[in-house]
Amino acid sequence: MKAMLASLPPGAPHIPQPIPITLDPPEHTKYRQPLQKVFSPKTISALRDSIRELAGDLIKAIKPDGRCEFMSAVAEPLPVQVFLKMLGLPLDRLPEYRAIVKEHMEAIDGDREGSMRRLQTIAAAMRDTLLDRRDNPRDDIISMLWKLEIDGQPTTLADMENYGVLLFIAGLDTVMNGMGLAMRGLAVDTDLQRKLRAEPKLIAEAAEEMLRRYTFTVPMRVVKRPVELSGAKMMPGDMVKLFLPAADLDAKEFPQPDVYDLDRENNVHIAFGVGPHRCLGSHLARVELQVLYEEMLARMPEFRLDPDHPPVFHGGHVIGIESMHLVWDV
Ligand code: HEM
Incomplete structure (x- = not known):
């Protein structure tokens, strides 16, 4: 990426570089x-x-219907609206932003030039708000970032785009997939629903086991020096996927890893990564996930998957659910 950016002619359009995730200490x-x-x-x-x-x-809006497509009815609007407000982006552009982020996530592999173009699209979608907050600051993250000085230098539009693209991708496409995977877990385990309804104080712990059992992000790394790992040779410049779901399903760490076990003794998972890049949004994600489980279990009767419309999953850097139909008695 750095080499490609350095080879651009002066005055070429800025290619946003998602920060801080692409930087080393x-x-x-x-x-x-x-x-x-x-x-x-x-x-x-x-x-x-x-x-x-x-x-x-x-x-409340879905309850009287006895059914819903959970991703569009709850899992998308809940975390995405919360995050757009925090960032300071207009809520009425939610469908447009989601379409852009979805396209980026679906196409992220391999094609670096395509990825750069898509990052430019994300930056372009944010640019009018970024510029507006420079001139009319409000109480939001974008306005806060404009006030920063890094190495004594004021923030530039390029810095804002760099921050913006990562926050946009991280905030608009993670929690909703976690919600989908976990609600599916609850929908197929009505005993667990009963247990958590009876003892809501177990929900925080249950949310952690959901994160372990359904770890869903696959971050990337660039190899710095030649290395051989379990017979796989890697050379400088190679891209490596860190398949975190496999780490959280490692039987050496978690006996019977594919079993959802609320009484598990060790539940130190790495769904939010480890090291300097550990997820910055983990507190937000945890609150959103816990609140969702609390509210669903307190307000809804037992819910199940609709046998006529099985869930549709997607893979990629953020594994998740496209659509999931739930039913309940009314
Ligand atoms: C359940 C939801 C989430 C999961 C599972 C998750 C997972 C992760 C993981 C695994 C990483 C490390 C990536 C790496 O090592 O390269 C990460 C980084 C990051 N996450 Fe999250 N994330 C979630 C939600 C969020 C939210 C809501 C935000 C808010 C914007 C966010 C912001 C970030 C940022 C900014 C980084 C980069 C940190 C750095 O490079 O220092 N995440 N996330």
């Missing part, structure tokens, strides 16, 4: 640090009530 630390506060446990817990209110409204 110490550069990485400089760009990650300003984001810590907006995603800190304290900032995020202040959002809990508004997340609960939105979850409640979305669930």
